[in-house]
Amino acid sequence: MSNSAPVLTIDGPSGSGKGTISRLVAERLGWHLLDSGALYRAVGYAAGAEGLDLSDTEAVTRCAQTTKIRFRDPGDGGETRVIVNGHDATDELRTETAGAAASAIAAIPGVRSALFEKQRDFRRNPGLVADGRDMGTVIFPDARYKVFLTASADERAKRRYKQLKNKGLNVTLAALLREIQARDERDAARTVAPLRPAEDALTIDTTGISVDSVVAAVLSVVRPA
Ligand SMILES: Nc1ncnc2c1ncn2[C@@H]1O[C@H](COP(=O)(O)OP(=O)(O)OP(=O)(O)O)[C@@H](O)[C@H]1O
Ligand SMILES: Nc1ccn([C@H]2C[C@H](O)[C@@H](COP(=O)(O)O)O2)c(=O)n1
Numbered sequence: 001m002s003n004s005a006p007v008l009t010i011d012g013p014s015g016s017g018k019g020t021i022s023r024l025v026a027e028r029l030g031w032h033l034l035d036s037g038a039l040y041r042a043v044g045y046a047a048g049a050e051g052l053d054l055s056d057t058e059a060v061t062r063c064a065q066t067t068k069i070r071f072r073d074p075g076d077g078g079e080t081r082v083i084v085n086g087h088d089a090t091d092e093l094r095t096e097t098a099g100a101a102a103s104a105i106a107a108i109p110g111v112r113s114a115l116f117e118k119q120r121d122f123r124r125n126p127g128l129v130a131d132g133r134d135m136g137t138v139i140f141p142d143a144r145y146k147v148f149l150t151a152s153a154d155e156r157a158k159r160r161y162k163q164l165k166n167k168g169l170n171v172t173l174a175a176l177l178r179e180i181q182a183r184d185e186r187d188a189a190r191t192v193a194p195l196r197p198a199e200d201a202l203t204i205d206t207t208g209i210s211v212d213s214v215v216a217a218v219l220s221v222v223r224p225a
Helices: 020-031 036-049 059-068 096-105 109-120 135-139 153-166 171-191 212-224
Strands: 007-011 030-036 069-072 081-084 128-132 144-148 202-204
Touching: 007 135, 007 212, 020 030, 020 128, 030 036, 036 059, 036 069, 036 081, 036 096, 036 109, 036 128, 059 109, 069 153, 081 212, 096 171, 109 135, 128 135, 135 144, 144 212, 153 171, 202 212
Parallel strands: 007 128, 007 144, 030 128, 144 202
Antiparallel strands: 069 081
């Protein structure tokens, strides 16, 4: 049976604010939320924990097919926990290393197929906000609303720098900029489901725009004035 629950897709490169904006918009609409990047991060993490070579496409595909990933709402308004094969891996998954591993294994077609239905299963009433790279192009091409967030690489590196410094991590702006550019290149150049806006997506450049203003712009797509 076809699923007609409304979907808002929010795609974009690393640090464009997808996660932040998707969470706030989902809260405001009272809709479900899919953080698809967390699924790729979880597979990268599980593959690392098994000691797999991330370029071994068959082994990593098998890992994606068998890894058990659960999202757990702590119930106190805190961060959603990501449970990978029974282990709470939330903190490990947020690191730049986990992001780079996710980006590497995300280029494997078998991994993307293994995660396809898992992502589509998040579509439920009253609606879904889906955050990722290919939400509007591949996973929910029939979504009612589509947004693509961008920001300059410099701005995204500065945001990440501030975020990681606030967590007390020892990072440099130059290294973060290099990592962001490398990830952009890998995510956009892969042959399967590359990072790009859907033809019917509204692109919002968030450079120098506050979080509140971006939330308002995205909400206006779903609820025009
Ligand atoms: N419009 C904005 N202005 C300033 N800071 C922002 C804005 N949007 C997001 N941020 C901040 O930038 C950082 C990165 O945002 P976020 O994690 O939402 O990006 P993302 O696109 O989901 O990245 P990734 O794909 O790597 O998970 C966070 O610290 C967030 O608070
Ligand atoms: N729909 C998606 C979501 C994520 N990925 C890959 C590529 C990203 O670099 C990596 C981590 O994502 P993030 O948590 O930073 O949003 O996972 C993808 O290919 N497709």
